[in-house]
Amino acid sequence: MSKSILSKKQSNLSTQEENSSLKGTFIFVMSIGSFILITWFIVFFIFVGRI
Amino acid sequence: MRQSNLALKDYQEEFEMGVDPKIKPLSMIHVSIAFVAFILGVFGGLIQGLARGGMMQLPSWVTYYQILTLHGVLLALVFTTFIIFGFLFAGMSRTHGAFSDGLRKLGWVGFSVLTLGTLLAAAMILTNEASVLYTFYAPLQAHWIFYIGLALFVVGTWIEGAVLLAHFFKWKKANPGQPTPLFGFMTTATILLWIVASIGVAVTVLVQMLPWALGLTNEINVVLSRTLFWYFGHPLVYFWIMPAYMVWYLIIPKIIGGRLFSGSLARLAFVLFLLFSIPVGFHHQLMESGISEFWKYMQTILTFVVVVPSLLTAFSIFATFEQTGRAQGGKGVFNWIKKLPWGDARFFAPFMGMIIFIPAGAGGLINASFQLNAVIHNTLWVVGHFHLTVGSTVVLTFLGMSYWLIPVLTGRRFTRHANRCGIVQTWLWAIGMFFMSGAMHLLGLLGAPRRTAYATYSDHPQALQWFEGIFTSHITVGVGAVMLTAAGVLAFYNYIYLAFLAPKGETEFPMTPDPIDTQQSPKFLENWKLWIGIAVVLIIFAYTIPIYEMIVDAPPGSPTFNNLIK
Amino acid sequence: MHLHKYEKIWLIFGVGSLVLFLLVLGVSAFAFGHQPPSHMGKVDSQNLAQDPVFSNPGVTQINETTYQATIIAQAFGYEPSVVEVPEGSTVIFQVTSKDVVHSFTIPETNVNFMVTPGHVNMATHTFNEPGEYLVLCNEYCGTMHHMMQMRIEVTPK
Numbered sequence: 001m002s003k004s005i006l007s008k009k010q011s012n013l014s015t016q017e018e019n020s021s022l023k024g025t026f027i028f029v030m031s032i033g034s035f036i037l038i039t040w041f042i043v044f045f046i047f048v049g050r051i
Numbered sequence: 052m053r054q055s056n057l058a059l060k061d062y063q064e065e066f067e068m069g070v071d072p073k074i075k076p077l078s079m080i081h082v083s084i085a086f087v088a089f090i091l092g093v094f095g096g097l098i099q100g101l102a103r104g105g106m107m108q109l110p111s112w113v114t115y116y117q118i119l120t121l122h123g124v125l126l127a128l129v130f131t132t133f134i135i136f137g138f139l140f141a142g143m144s145r146t147h148g149a150f151s152d153g154l155r156k157l158g159w160v161g162f163s164v165l166t167l168g169t170l171l172a173a174a175m176i177l178t179n180e181a182s183v184l185y186t187f188y189a190p191l192q193a194h195w196i197f198y199i200g201l202a203l204f205v206v207g208t209w210i211e212g213a214v215l216l217a218h219f220f221k222w223k224k225a226n227p228g229q230p231t232p233l234f235g236f237m238t239t240a241t242i243l244l245w246i247v248a249s250i251g252v253a254v255t256v257l258v259q260m261l262p263w264a265l266g267l268t269n270e271i272n273v274v275l276s277r278t279l280f281w282y283f284g285h286p287l288v289y290f291w292i293m294p295a296y297m298v299w300y301l302i303i304p305k306i307i308g309g310r311l312f313s314g315s316l317a318r319l320a321f322v323l324f325l326l327f328s329i330p331v332g333f334h335h336q337l338m339e340s341g342i343s344e345f346w347k348y349m350q351t352i353l354t355f356v357v358v359v360p361s362l363l364t365a366f367s368i369f370a371t372f373e374q375t376g377r378a379q380g381g382k383g384v385f386n387w388i389k390k391l392p393w394g395d396a397r398f399f400a401p402f403m404g405m406i407i408f409i410p411a412g413a414g415g416l417i418n419a420s421f422q423l424n425a426v427i428h429n430t431l432w433v434v435g436h437f438h439l440t441v442g443s444t445v446v447l448t449f450l451g452m453s454y455w456l457i458p459v460l461t462g463r464r465f466t467r468h469a470n471r472c473g474i475v476q477t478w479l480w481a482i483g484m485f486f487m488s489g490a491m492h493l494l495g496l497l498g499a500p501r502r503t504a505y506a507t508y509s510d511h512p513q514a515l516q517w518f519e520g521i522f523t524s525h526i527t528v529g530v531g532a533v534m535l536t537a538a539g540v541l542a543f544y545n546y547i548y549l550a551f552l553a554p555k556g557e558t559e560f561p562m563t564p565d566p567i568d569t570q571q572s573p574k575f576l577e578n579w580k581l582w583i584g585i586a587v588v589l590i591i592f593a594y595t596i597p598i599y600e601m602i603v604d605a606p607p608g609s610p611t612f613n614n615l616i617k
Numbered sequence: 618m619h620l621h622k623y624e625k626i627w628l629i630f631g632v633g634s635l636v637l638f639l640l641v642l643g644v645s646a647f648a649f650g651h652q653p654p655s656h657m658g659k660v661d662s663q664n665l666a667q668d669p670v671f672s673n674p675g676v677t678q679i680n681e682t683t684y685q686a687t688i689i690a691q692a693f694g695y696e697p698s699v700v701e702v703p704e705g706s707t708v709i710f711q712v713t714s715k716d717v718v719h720s721f722t723i724p725e726t727n728v729n730f731m732v733t734p735g736h737v738n739m740a741t742h743t744f745n746e747p748g749e750y751l752v753l754c755n756e757y758c759g760t761m762h763h764m765m766q767m768r769i770e771v772t773p774k
Contacts, residue, residue, distance in 0.1 A: 022373055025623065035409060036634065037634055043423055051727060188717075273733050274733055274736065316620075338653060340654065340733060344646065420638060422645065422651050425729045426729075498722065502762070609716075617760065
C-alpha cells in the first residue's frame with residue numbers, strides 16, 4: 001500500500017457529507033444478534049433433551 | 052449528527068510523532084521473543100493434532116502432556132504477553148512522546164525479569180519437571196523452579212506495566228486539561244486490569260504453591276487455588292483481547308482511510324472491561340463442588356454484563372467501516388464494503404479476526420451459561436472455542452499488526468511481497484481454523500474430552516465415533532492443524548523477512564486521530580480512582596463470601612502429587 | 618455521549634437477549650432444579666478408608682427405580698470400575714477423589730462434573746436405554762489420564 005493512495009483517501013474524507021447512513025452496520029449487528037440467539041437456544045435444547 | 056467520524060478539517064497532521072528510536076530495541080525484542088514462542092508453539096500444536104488423531108506416534112522421550120503444556124504456555128502466555136508489551140511500548144512512545152531514560156531503563160529491568168521467569172518455566176517444562184499444563188492445577192505438582200518462573204513472569208509484567216502507567220500519568224501532568232489520547236487511555240485500562248487480575252495468580256503461586264512445592268507446607272487447599280487461578284484466568288483473556296481491540300479501534304480506521312466512529316463509546320467499552328471482567332471467574336468452575344449455586348449464578352450475571360462492551364465494539368467498528376466506505380463513494384446498503392482495502396494484509400488479517408469473533412463470542416456465551424456448561428465443560432468444544440478467541444481473533448489481529456510494527460521498529464519497508472504473504476497466511480489460518488475448531492466444537496457436543504492423548508477407551512463405540520465422522524472427527528482436527536502450521540510458518544517467515552531482509556525505508560505507524568467527539572468526552576470517564584474503586588467493590592462482592600467459606604470451612608488439604616506427571 | 622438511533626436499538630436487542638438468557642437459566646435452575654453440580658459435602662481425601670460413606674464404594678438401591686452409586690476417582694480409574702443398574706433406573710452419583718482433580722463424565726449426557734479432592738460432587742441421571750455407558754475423566758490427572766474410564770451397564774428389563 002503506497003503512501004500516496006493513503007493520503008488521497010484521507011483528503012477525500014473532508015469533502016464528505018455528515019449524514020452518512022449506518023443501515024449496513026445495523027443489518028450486520030442484528031444478524032450477529034440473531035446468530036447468537038439461535039446458537040444459544042440450540043445448545044439449550046440439547047441440554048434439555050439430555051435431562 | 053454529532054457522531055460522524057468524518058473530520059471537518061484534517062487536524063490529524065498537526066501533531067505527528069514517530070516512535071522514539073531509543074525505545075525501538077525494547078519494543079522489538081518483545082516482538083522477536085513473541086515470534087519465536089509463536090513458531091515453537093505452532094509446531095507443538097501440529098504434533099498434538101496428529102498424535103491425538105492417531106496419525107502419528109510420539110517418540111518415547113516426550114509425552115503428549117509435556118507438549119500440550121509447552122503449547123499452552125508458549126502461545127497463551129509467552130506469545131501474547133510479549134507481543135502486547137512490544138505493541139504498547141511502541142504505541143505509547145508514538146502517542147505520548149519519548150519515554151524518559153529512567154523509565155526506559157526500568158522497562159529493560161522489567162523485560163529481564165519477565166524473560167528470566169519465562170526461561171526458568173520453559174526449562175522445567177522441557178525437562179519434564181512441569182507437565183502440569185498451563186493451568187497448573189494443584190495438587191498435581193511441578194518442580195518449585197517452575198513456580199519461581201511464574202512468579203518472576205508476573206513481577207516482570209508488573210514492572211513493565213508500571214513503566215507504561217508512569218509514562219501516561221507523566222503526560223497527563225504535563226498536559227493539564229487536555230483530553231487524553233485514546234491510546235493512553237486504553238493502555239492504562241489494560242494495564243490496570245492486568246495488575247488487579249494478576250494479584251490472584253501471584254497469591255496462589257507465592258502463598259500456596261511455592262511453599263508447598265518446597266516442602267515448607269504439607270497440604271494445599273485445592274478449591275481455593277483453583278478459585279484464585281480463575282480470578283486471574285478470565286481477565287487474562289481480556290488482557291489479550293483489549294490490545295486487539297486497540298488495534299481495531301485505533302489502527303484499522305487509519306489503515307482504511309477513515310476515522311473512529313466515537314471516542315466516548317470506545318472509552319466506555321474499556322472502562323466496562325476493567326469493571327466487569329474480573330468478578331466472573333466462577334464461570335470456569337460451574338461444574339465443581341465447594342462453591343454454592345447462588346455465587347455461581349451471581350458471577351454468571353456479571354459475566355453477561357461484560358458482553359456489553361463487545362456489543363458496543365461490534366457496532367463502533369462496523370460503523371467506522373460503513374462511514375469510511377461511504378465517504379469514499381460507496382453506495383447502497385452494502386456496496387460500500389467494496390471500498391475497504393481488501394488487498395491490504397494490515398486490514399485483512401484483523402478483519403478476519405473480527406469475523407471469527409462472532410462464533411467465538413456466541414460460543415463464549417454458551418460456555419458461561421450456568422447449567423448449560425454441563426453440555427460442553429472440559430470437552431473439545433472449549434478448545435475449539437478458545438482457538439477462535441485467542442487462537443484466531445487475537446492471533447490474526449496481532450499478526451496483522453506485526454506486519455507494520457516490525458518494519459517500523461527495524462526501519463524497513465512493508466513490501467508488496469510481505470503483504471502477499473500476509474494475505475495468504477490469513478486465508479490459510481482462517482480455513483485451517485474452520486476445519487480444526489469446527490470439528491472440535493462438534494466433537495465436544497458428542498462428549499470428546501479436551502486435554503487427552505489419543506484414546507479409544509477400550510474401543511467403546513462412543514469413543515470410536517469421534518474418529519469416524521465425515522467432518523466431526525479427530526482426523527479433521529489434524530488436517531486443520533496441518534493448514535494452521537503452514538500459516539504459522541508463513542507468518543514466521545514474514546517476521547524474519549520484515550525484521551532482517553526487507554529493503555530499508557520508512558513504514559507508517561498507522562494511528563487514527565482522536566475522534567471528533569474527544570473534546571466532549573465526559574470527564575468522569577477519566578476518573579481512574581473511581582473505576583478502580585468500583586472494580587474492587589465488585590470483586591469484594593463476588594468473591595468475599597465464597598472465598599471466606601473456602602478457607603474457614605476447608606476440608607483437609609491435599610499433599611503433593613508430583614509422581615503422576617512423570 | 619450520544620448514541621446513534623441504530624446503536625440504541627442494537628443495544629436494547631443485545632442486552633434484552635442477555636436478560637432473556639439469564640431468565641431462562643435462572644428459572645430452569647432455581648424453579649425446576651436443573652442446577653449445576655455444586656455439592657458442598659466434604660471428606661478427608663487421604664483417609665477415605667475411614668469415611669462412613671466412601672469406605673464402601675458401590676451401588677445401593679434406594680427405592681424401586683432409584684439407585685445411589687458411590688464412586689471414588691483416582692489416578693487412573695474409578696472404584697468400582699463397573700456399575701450395573703436395570704433399564705429405566707435413576708442413578709444418583711456421588712463421587713470424590715483420592716488424589717488429584719478428576720472429572721466424572723458420561724459423554725452425551727448432562728453428567729459431567731469435576732471431582733476435587735476433599736469435596737464430594739453429585740449428579741443424577743435416568744438411564745432409559747439399555748447398553749454399556751462409557752464414563753471418562755476429562756480433567757488432566759497425569760501421564761495415563763487418557764486411560765481413565767469405567768462403565769455403567771444398563772441391563773434390559
